[in-house]
Amino acid sequence: MKKNIAFLLIVLSVLTTVFVGCQKPPTAERELAERAFRNAAVGKDCDRENYLAAEELLNRAREEYNNKNYKKARELFLAVKQKSDEIIEYYRTHPDECLPKEDVIEEEKDDFDEILDPAEDPNLEYPTVHFEFDDYTIRYEDQSKVELVARWMKNFPERVIRIEGHCDERGSRDYNMSLGENRARAVKNRLIQLGIDSDRIRIVSYGKERPLDPRSNEDAWFLNRRAEFKRVN
Amino acid sequence: MSIYPRTISFFIILLSCCALFAQVRVEVTDGAIAEYNIAVSPVFAENKEDKALANEISESIEMVLNLTGYFRVLDKRSFLEKPETPVQSIEFKNWLNVGANGLIKGRIKTTEGNTELDLHFFDVAEGKQLLHKKYKASPATAKKAAHRFINELVQMLTGEELLFMFARIAFVERFSDGRYNLVTMDFDGSNRNVIYSSKRVILLPAWSADGKRIFFTSYEKNNPNLYSIDVRTKRITLVSGYEGLNTSASAAPDNRTIALRLSKDGNAEIYLMDTVSKNITRMTKNMSIDTAPSFSPDGKEIAFVSNRSRNPHIYRLFVDNPSRVERLTTQGRYNQDPIYSPDGKYIAFTGRDEFFMYDIFLLDMSTRAISRVTQNQKKNETPSFSPDSRLLVFSSDRTGKTSLFLSNLQGDRQVLVYSGQGEAITPTWSPEVVK
Numbered sequence: 001m002k003k004n005i006a007f008l009l010i011v012l013s014v015l016t017t018v019f020v021g022c023q024k025p026p027t028a029e030r031e032l033a034e035r036a037f038r039n040a041a042v043g044k045d046c047d048r049e050n051y052l053a054a055e056e057l058l059n060r061a062r063e064e065y066n067n068k069n070y071k072k073a074r075e076l077f078l079a080v081k082q083k084s085d086e087i088i089e090y091y092r093t094h095p096d097e098c099l100p101k102e103d104v105i106e107e108e109k110d111d112f113d114e115i116l117d118p119a120e121d122p123n124l125e126y127p128t129v130h131f132e133f134d135d136y137t138i139r140y141e142d143q144s145k146v147e148l149v150a151r152w153m154k155n156f157p158e159r160v161i162r163i164e165g166h167c168d169e170r171g172s173r174d175y176n177m178s179l180g181e182n183r184a185r186a187v188k189n190r191l192i193q194l195g196i197d198s199d200r201i202r203i204v205s206y207g208k209e210r211p212l213d214p215r216s217n218e219d220a221w222f223l224n225r226r227a228e229f230k231r232v233n
Numbered sequence: 234m235s236i237y238p239r240t241i242s243f244f245i246i247l248l249s250c251c252a253l254f255a256q257v258r259v260e261v262t263d264g265a266i267a268e269y270n271i272a273v274s275p276v277f278a279e280n281k282e283d284k285a286l287a288n289e290i291s292e293s294i295e296m297v298l299n300l301t302g303y304f305r306v307l308d309k310r311s312f313l314e315k316p317e318t319p320v321q322s323i324e325f326k327n328w329l330n331v332g333a334n335g336l337i338k339g340r341i342k343t344t345e346g347n348t349e350l351d352l353h354f355f356d357v358a359e360g361k362q363l364l365h366k367k368y369k370a371s372p373a374t375a376k377k378a379a380h381r382f383i384n385e386l387v388q389m390l391t392g393e394e395l396l397f398m399f400a401r402i403a404f405v406e407r408f409s410d411g412r413y414n415l416v417t418m419d420f421d422g423s424n425r426n427v428i429y430s431s432k433r434v435i436l437l438p439a440w441s442a443d444g445k446r447i448f449f450t451s452y453e454k455n456n457p458n459l460y461s462i463d464v465r466t467k468r469i470t471l472v473s474g475y476e477g478l479n480t481s482a483s484a485a486p487d488n489r490t491i492a493l494r495l496s497k498d499g500n501a502e503i504y505l506m507d508t509v510s511k512n513i514t515r516m517t518k519n520m521s522i523d524t525a526p527s528f529s530p531d532g533k534e535i536a537f538v539s540n541r542s543r544n545p546h547i548y549r550l551f552v553d554n555p556s557r558v559e560r561l562t563t564q565g566r567y568n569q570d571p572i573y574s575p576d577g578k579y580i581a582f583t584g585r586d587e588f589f590m591y592d593i594f595l596l597d598m599s600t601r602a603i604s605r606v607t608q609n610q611k612k613n614e615t616p617s618f619s620p621d622s623r624l625l626v627f628s629s630d631r632t633g634k635t636s637l638f639l640s641n642l643q644g645d646r647q648v649l650v651y652s653g654q655g656e657a658i659t660p661t662w663s664p665e666v667v668k
Binding site: 134171172173177178179181182205206207209210214 | 500
């Protein structure tokens with residue numbers, strides 16, 4: 001069942017890729033894949049075969065990415081993500097093989113837990129949600145980022161966050177203020193749908209005033225069209 | 234103001250002293266002007282110390298004459314007569330030979346901080362002096378005196394004043410370290426004054442109707458609130474601090490009402506605010522983005538941007554019946570920053586063309602024809618009209634650095650007026666004329 005869903009996800013995202021076009025660098029997928037692969041390190045020894053396969057896929061994905069072959073890179077990153085999730089699943093379901101035998105120290109175990117689910121990390125490094133040009137719908141690829149923040153907010157119910165909406169340099173300062181605000185609001189609304197109290201979410205737009213990357217090209221524009229999460233308390 | 238009708242073409246006839254008619258003819262045809270060649274003999278500095286100032290004044294005279302679009306300013310390298318030649322010894326055939334219809338000559342001399350500026354205008358064909366002024370000024374005000382001379386000269390020749398020279402421009406300068414300055418300057422970039430500076434974002438300045446205050450948005454309290462600053466005292470007052478966006482003020486002619494964009498309803502909408510009582514009235518009701526209001530000079534209409542048809546376009550609404558909305562642009566897919574001309578004839582805006590370039594366009598409100606002011610000069614944005622509706626100021630990155638430019642409405646006369654350390658953005662021309 002789980003495999004079917006994962007397969008469906010890949011098919012869907014490949015389709016999305018085909019329809020959306022392949023010019024955009026898959027930075028979001030890359031982030032997902034790198035993070036999942038790091039987490040999969042817990043199964044490095046007990047599920048060695050899959051781990052090496054994931055590593056190989058990741059290297060190929062990075063290579064395609066560097067060659068600006070974004071369509072292929074996107075597919076490979078998603079494959080890395082799937083493989084890594086399988087390794088973690090194997091790690092969870094096979095504690096006898098995977099957990100170190102005798103000398104398990106309590107703190108190390110805690111470390112493993114943190115690595116396993118970022119939503120339980122009190123110092124979670126928030127993901128960044130990216131958007132298409134002149135658009136404020138959360139992309140399919142970025143839904144999981146918002147879901148992660150929602151799970152984190154459920155784990156830490158005293159936390160209040162601020163979502164900052166940003167735009168790329170194209171278009172007027174005036175219009176981009178609204179575009180940035182609508183991006184932040186779209187993420188806020190999604191968090192509310194996922195069960196987070198709206199009082200815990202503030203939004204602010206910075207329009208195109210605070211770019212991450214000052215260059216004028218597609219890569220920079222993609223990076224700059226974003227919603228960032230910031231901790232308020 | 235003018236005693237001469239400004240129709241398709243007109244003549245101005247000036248009486249010469251010898252009971253003959255010296256005819257100075259400046260022809261205006263549909264905004265395109267038949268050429269009147271004018272020679273600006275470099276202002277002669279009697280003291281070495283005045284040389285730089287004399288140069289600055291000569292260049293400024295040339296720039297202004299050029300910007301009017303009424304004149305072709307002749308290249309001074311072709312001149313046959315030296316700047317120091319006294320006016321009594323002018324050989325007019327020297328000026329006829331370089332093709333001049335009119336000639337400006339001047340001398341400047343500073344003694345103990347007092348500057349004397351002597352400026353003359355001659356009709357070359359007749360060999361007659363038509364205007365002579367002697368100004369007592371200081372080195373700091375001498376250029377302003379020259380502007381007054383040019384104003385009188387152009388008024389004499391065309392019946393119209395050049396009020397754009399006497400109104401200041403405000404803009405935001407944004408630095409790479411994230412600092413922002415709110416700056417005012419003369420129309421030509423001189424006498425700059427930083428009136429507010431912050432590490433936080435400063436946005437979208439707009440003058441009050443009397444030109445005494447500037448509305449702007451600041452994040453000083455972590456929310457984009459609207460403030461006004463008294464240009465003279467630099468005192469800052471909170472105007473609007475609703476949750477969300479409080480931006481994009483445009484002043485109504487009553488000097489009390491402003492239109493602004495608020496997003497407190499969960500979506501950007503245009504409101505009117507009485508800045509005294511702080512009462513607000515919602516003008517737009519729409520799920521899409523409505524922003525960038527600009528009052529018409531009679532205060533009856535507001536031009537604005539909306540993406541209600543998916544892409545941002547220019548619309549207008551009628552203040553007494555705001556549900557009546559009219560779409561004004563259909564060309565292009567990305568039109569923004571509308572601004573009414575003070576004479577009500579045009580709306581200037583930033584549009585994105587088919588090559589994805591941002592340029593300044595003009596919408597003629599009587600014919601609905603759209604004309605282009607900038608083209609093939611990289612990115613050009615956020616136009617604002619001079620109070621006499623003659624010129625536009627806008628920002629452009631054509632030099633590689635975002636700077637401020639002036640242009641006539643035809644777009645064939647453009648000049649750089651400010652380029653600084655940071656990006657010079659969102660210029661706005663004061664409605665207040667101080668001659």
